[in-house]
Amino acid sequence: MEAAPPYVRIVDDIKRRIADGELRAGDRVPSTRQLARDWDVALATAAKALARLAQLGVVVAEPRVGTVVAGPPGRSPRRPHSDPDDPSRDTSHGPAHDPARDTARDPMRDPARDSGRDPARDSGRDPARDRGRESGRDAARDLTRDRVVRTAVEIADAEGLSALSMRGVAGRLGVATMSLYRHVGSKDDLVELMIDQVLGEFPLPAEPPHGWRTRLEVAARLQWAAYRRHPWMARVTSLTRPLPSPSLLKHTEWALAAIDGHGLDPETMMHVHILMYSYVEGIAANFELESQAQAATGLTDDEWMKAQDAQLTAIVTSGPYPTFVDVVARMGGDFDLDFDRLFEFGLGRLLDGLAGIIERD
Structure with a gap:
């Protein structure tokens, strides 16, 4: 099967995080620019993903706040519009049967028992995956801004700033990327916090010296x-x-x-x-x-310099560089x-x- 388009993968990722409880109603979701950086996609692709989520009723735009998860606090967002991309949606025979609605009417009724099917088997649930998700939710609950910043500094120290990404920090912490945005607004904000933490390791004296x-x-x-x-x-x-x-x-x-x-x-x-x-x-x-x-x-700097000896000697001996030659000789x-x-x-x-x-x- 062909891989889903990038915007669909972003949509699915945010919907999954909402379903797992990592994003709750009222939480801000990343902006178009943040999504483009985190997923390495064009701004238009990120904008299309947010537009799709809004169309599905998953997110809403709040003035002076940004795009947030829709729905009443503490409850999953409602989906007022059907999702034509959902393979489980079948409108060819009228409204779909909703076992959850039947259960709500009769709490003692078990749709799986009535059908004689194994819900775990039919739903394709993977116990190992479920444990992994639960572990991820635990890590997200224990997450703090200080841990995010310290982890980012560790990555930059070991691999350089070019290797730093929100996704990489999340992976090191064992949480979803979206979880970081509860503590840090963007990668730029994260770098500023990293600077403050690093300089905090070398504080200026409380009492300035004389002169x-x-x-x-x-x-x-x-x-x-x-x-x-x-x-x-x-x-x-x-x-x-x-x-x-x-x-x-x-x-x-x-x-x-x-x-x-x-x-x-x-x-x-x-x-x-x-x-x-x-x-x-x-x-x-x-x-x-x-x-x-x-x-x-x-190569180390010494090894690299030795590898340039022949070329450097050829350049020096081919032109008028008497002072340079004299200084090096001395x-x-x-x-x-x-x-x-x-x-x-x-x-x-x-x-x-x-x-x-x-x-x-």
């Missing part, structure tokens, strides 16, 4: 330590599109307060802060780049690029340079 230089140096070293432990973080933040993160704003406040009162205009103060922040971030971004390169090539032909040493070297020189601006009086 602008020491204060800027403390912030830079804490930022470097966070990137060292969680390399993916240096590739997240953007100077032009800063994240609305309380922890990041604390670093901004710390840096501006450190140089306040030295006669600098507001623009210069912001430039000093951004320069310090981007210096640390710029070097730290190489941590994940190197990790990605090693995963892609299977190093004995071996230069070990250590990021920690580079960070220390640059941090001191950067602070020396800023002293000429901040202490110009």
